[in-house]
Amino acid sequence: MTRDYSQFLPNAGTGKAPERARSRLEILGWKPFFSQQASIEDLAATPPVRVVEVHRTKLHVMGEGLDLTIPPGPDATVGDWLLYDPLNPSESKVLERTSKFERRAPGHDRTTQLIAANVDTVFIVSSLNREFNVARLERYVALAFEAEVTPVILLTKPDLCADPAPFVDQANTISNRVLVEVINAKSDEPLTKLAPWCKPGQTIAFLGSSGVGKSTLVNALFQEGVAATAAVREEDSRGRHTTTRRQLHFTTEGCAVLDTPGMREVQLTDVEAGIAGLFADIVELAGQCRFNDCAHETEPGCAVRAALDRGEIELARLARWRKLAAEEKFNNTSLSRRKSADKSLHKTINSVQQRNRK
Numbered sequence: 001m002t003r004d005y006s007q008f009l010p011n012a013g014t015g016k017a018p019e020r021a022r023s024r025l026e027i028l029g030w031k032p033f034f035s036q037q038a039s040i041e042d043l044a045a046t047p048p049v050r051v052v053e054v055h056r057t058k059l060h061v062m063g064e065g066l067d068l069t070i071p072p073g074p075d076a077t078v079g080d081w082l083l084y085d086p087l088n089p090s091e092s093k094v095l096e097r098t099s100k101f102e103r104r105a106p107g108h109d110r111t112t113q114l115i116a117a118n119v120d121t122v123f124i125v126s127s128l129n130r131e132f133n134v135a136r137l138e139r140y141v142a143l144a145f146e147a148e149v150t151p152v153i154l155l156t157k158p159d160l161c162a163d164p165a166p167f168v169d170q171a172n173t174i175s176n177r178v179l180v181e182v183i184n185a186k187s188d189e190p191l192t193k194l195a196p197w198c199k200p201g202q203t204i205a206f207l208g209s210s211g212v213g214k215s216t217l218v219n220a221l222f223q224e225g226v227a228a229t230a231a232v233r234e235e236d237s238r239g240r241h242t243t244t245r246r247q248l249h250f251t252t253e254g255c256a257v258l259d260t261p262g263m264r265e266v267q268l269t270d271v272e273a274g275i276a277g278l279f280a281d282i283v284e285l286a287g288q289c290r291f292n293d294c295a296h297e298t299e300p301g302c303a304v305r306a307a308l309d310r311g312e313i314e315l316a317r318l319a320r321w322r323k324l325a326a327e328e329k330f331n332n333t334s335l336s337r338r339k340s341a342d343k344s345l346h347k348t349i350n351s352v353q354q355r356n357r358k
């Protein structure tokens with residue numbers, strides 16, 4: 001079967017894009033970034049498919065006229081694009097990702113575990129009450145930057161808050177690259193307020209503490225039900241529908257919503273790049289300090305303190321940067337310690353087994 005994929009290649013057609021119906025691939029999230037990684041011949045021989053669901057023993061993938069499960073050979077996660085090799089499915093090539101969420105896998109040799117790939121926007125949700133915590137929001141923002149996903153902060157439950165303004169002001173101090181929206185998840189606001197990020201072909205995810213309104217927001221997006229294309233549910237032995245561990249649900253509009261408990265376990269790991277992006281100004285200043293190991297406290301020639309004195313950076317923000325950077329350092333050292341501990345445990349087990357064999 002030969003398919004024509006030329007329309008998905010970059011610079012196809014004329015400059016002015018004629019209004020045409022979106023293809024199935026585009027609704028699934030196919031973008032020029034992916035088509036640039038393959039030739040027309042590749043695309044015809046090994047058609048692109050997206051991983052819409054990850055099971056322990058198989059991957060559920062969808063593409064143009066394709067809806068199948070393949071063995072989990074390729075090191076792929078939910079959201080990934082594969083060039084599906086019909087002759088050898090487990091050898092299907094995983095395309096380079098626009099973004100990826102990872103988490104630390106405790107006690108394994110592989111230090112990180114892929115959670116999700118090719119997410120466009122992550123909504124960082126916090127409610128306008130005592131749960132609100134700028135430092136926590138900042139961690140999530142750093143995480144999103146590290147994953148190369150655009151973060152948007154959503155402040156929920158304004159109907160239960162006497163004065164949202166101070167919370168909004170605080171959230172706005174995090175980064176001028178991050179939008180802050182106040183949203184009543186229980187009203188009809190989600191559909192309209194989230195619309196700019198929930199267009200067809202977009203992939204979105206939600207992060208935030210328990211009880212802040214993530215499920216309520218997701219349900220609001222699926223008001224018209226889960227699209228037929230995302231019949232990605234399995235029936236268990238009792239004939240009930242069970243939500244499997246990692247999957248994409250498509251709204252009737254064609255926006256993919258990531259549903260994976262793994263996102264809740266995403267920790268602030270290896271977020272150095274994210275922190276650097278979030279506190280780019282402070283990081284740059286720190287590079288100008290006289291001493292390489294400047295703690296920005298009492299050292300002479302400290303560019304950070306100087307900027308603080310000039311009122312160019314905020315003390316509270318500097319404190320948050322210090323805390324986040326220290327935590328990041330701690331996470332990294334505890335990981336290497338944990339890794340060597342794992343190894344010695346492994347050695348112990350091996351030597352015990354050898355002794356028992358004798």
Ligand SMILES: Nc1nc2c(ncn2[C@@H]2O[C@H](COP(=O)(O)OP(=O)(O)OP(=O)(O)O)[C@@H](O)[C@H]2O)c(=O)[nH]1
Pocket residue numbers: 156157158159160183184185186208209210211212213214215216217
């Ligand atoms: N008044 C009001 N209640 C809200 C709003 N958003 C969520 N809630 C309520 O807060 C409670 C928790 O909301 P959920 O959507 O279950 O929160 P969650 O973030 O999905 O929580 P987990 O599933 O534990 O991670 C529910 O009773 C919601 O109805 C809001 O904007 N206003």
Ligand SMILES: [Zn+2]
Pocket residue numbers: 286289290294295296297299301302303304305
């Ligand atoms: Zn300094």
